[in-house]
Amino acid sequence: xxxxxxxxxxxxxxxxxxxxxxxxxxxxxxxxxxxxxxxxxxxxxxxxxxxxxxxxxxxxxxxxxxxxxxxxxxxxxxxxxxxxxxxxxxxxxxxxxxxxxxxxxxxxxxxxxxxxxxxxxxxxxxxxxxxx
Numbered sequence: 001x002x003x004x005x006x007x008x009x010x011x012x013x014x015x016x017x018x019x020x021x022x023x024x025x026x027x028x029x030x031x032x033x034x035x036x037x038x039x040x041x042x043x044x045x046x047x048x049x050x051x052x053x054x055x056x057x058x059x060x061x062x063x064x065x066x067x068x069x070x071x072x073x074x075x076x077x078x079x080x081x082x083x084x085x086x087x088x089x090x091x092x093x094x095x096x097x098x099x100x101x102x103x104x105x106x107x108x109x110x111x112x113x114x115x116x117x118x119x120x121x122x123x124x125x126x127x128x129x130x131x132x
Contacts, residue, residue, distance in 0.1 A: 028062035
């Protein structure tokens with residue numbers, strides 16, 4: 001399973017199976033959600049654009065450490081499109097890790113859980129034995 005997000009020549013490690021990492025991840029998104037409600041709704045478009053992009057910059061800094069967003073966006077002009085493309089890449093990384101964790105759990109416990117057909121057969125056998 002990959003715990004490394006490769007973005008713009010940078011390798012960032014994040015293991016979401018780790019409690020501390022998950023807590024930091026969740027808190028970063030909670031703060032982002034709060035800050036989103038405070039985005040300017042009027043004023044210059046350029047100022048609103050910058051404030052929007054800075055939401056994501058702070059998200060990465062909170063998850064991966066201060067200064068990470070500067071490394072991620074190094075040489076990338078402030079742009080909603082670029083910001084959202086990088087965010088989409090991050091979400092794909094997180095989704096891949098989450099799917100892998102779920103698959104590993106299912107495989108780990110599958111050997112202890114008989115399949116549906118086996119459960120029905122066992123249930124029928126118990127009912128037939130009870131009738132006798």
